[in-house]
Amino acid sequence: MTQPKHVLVVKTSSMGDVIHTLPALTDATATIPSIRFDWVVEESFSEIPGWHPAVDQVIPVAVRRWRKSLIQTWRSGEWQQFKKRIGASNYDAVIDAQGLLKSAFLTGKANGPRFGLDKHSAREPIASRFYQFPQPVALEQHAVERVRQLFANSLAYVLPKTPGQFLLNKDKFPKNLVNKKPYVVFIHGTTWPTKHWPENYWCELAQHVNQAGFHVVLPWGNNNEKARAERIASASSQAIVLPKLSLAEVAGVICEAQAAVAVDTGLGHLTAALEIPAVSLYGPTSPVKVGAYGTGQKHLTLEQCPTGDFPVTDPEIFAPMTPTFVWQALEPKITQLQAVHNNEAVQ
Numbered sequence: 552m553t554q555p556k557h558v559l560v561v562k563t564s565s566m567g568d569v570i571h572t573l574p575a576l577t578d579a580t581a582t583i584p585s586i587r588f589d590w591v592v593e594e595s596f597s598e599i600p601g602w603h604p605a606v607d608q609v610i611p612v613a614v615r616r617w618r619k620s621l622i623q624t625w626r627s628g629e630w631q632q633f634k635k636r637i638g639a640s641n642y643d644a645v646i647d648a649q650g651l652l653k654s655a656f657l658t659g660k661a662n663g664p665r666f667g668l669d670k671h672s673a674r675e676p677i678a679s680r681f682y683q684f685p686q687p688v689a690l691e692q693h694a695v696e697r698v699r700q701l702f703a704n705s706l707a708y709v710l711p712k713t714p715g716q717f718l719l720n721k722d723k724f725p726k727n728l729v730n731k732k733p734y735v736v737f738i739h740g741t742t743w744p745t746k747h748w749p750e751n752y753w754c755e756l757a758q759h760v761n762q763a764g765f766h767v768v769l770p771w772g773n774n775n776e777k778a779r780a781e782r783i784a785s786a787s788s789q790a791i792v793l794p795k796l797s798l799a800e801v802a803g804v805i806c807e808a809q810a811a812v813a814v815d816t817g818l819g820h821l822t823a824a825l826e827i828p829a830v831s832l833y834g835p836t837s838p839v840k841v842g843a844y845g846t847g848q849k850h851l852t853l854e855q856c857p858t859g860d861f862p863v864t865d866p867e868i869f870a871p872m873t874p875t876f877v878w879q880a881l882e883p884k885i886t887q888l889q890a891v892h893n894n895e896a897v898q
Contacts (some may be wrong), residue, residue, distance in 0.1 A: 566817025574715025
């Protein structure tokens, strides 16, 4: 095939999955400098693709909202408007980077040769029937590497041997939203109840961070997370509960952080993409295939935790992952970076 210049990416959700797709765009632009991308993505994550310099048009879709009321979706005209927009261009390639039936269905509405994972590689094998060019990609590897291989196979270039690069344009993010520095961001909100690190552990970790001379900054996305952030802050001598922020504003806050501690959630993946040192906490999930990807990332799992008697926690699964254990992983990251900053200030 001739070198593609205009490619449509279909990767709708979730936040972590969308972020995991970005290094594939970096690979493609390094090999094919003239290539440009459009991207179909869930409306709640529509800010993210535009942070990559190779993305021109972001096409929001609202499958999560639409499927709650199919009749209202049809009457509103939103589906018809989406089909008109996705069908307005002739693409050199259309890549479904999700491998689900819903994403394959959306891919079929675009004009251009359709690529995606084959039946042995896709999460939902039936999705491969929607593609003209299904591609084999090995399952036993990190999600970032799988998408990178899918793009390399689909666009006919040799996959770089170097680690994936997110290449986010940090000029897109507001600056100086937190005026008390240095600080560590606590990314405490997630969807599954069992993925939450215990609240009393966050409170104790905040004290460790404060004693080391750092503020604690707490973002939130809903009322329950806001209430938790306020309770954690109340146990800290130097803590800031952020106001309600857009995703770009949260990214701006993370960009200026000394480090972060995150549960298994989308903002943890964003932290990694922004190349901020972070400690990620994994309980019922594994970081092997979908963990925060990038330099400066430390994954803590229950298998790494010490054994013994631990206090009662909620959820109970995280009891062995104590604040002391997490602090031992976090302290070297923030102290080393602080030493670098101090040296730069002296020079």
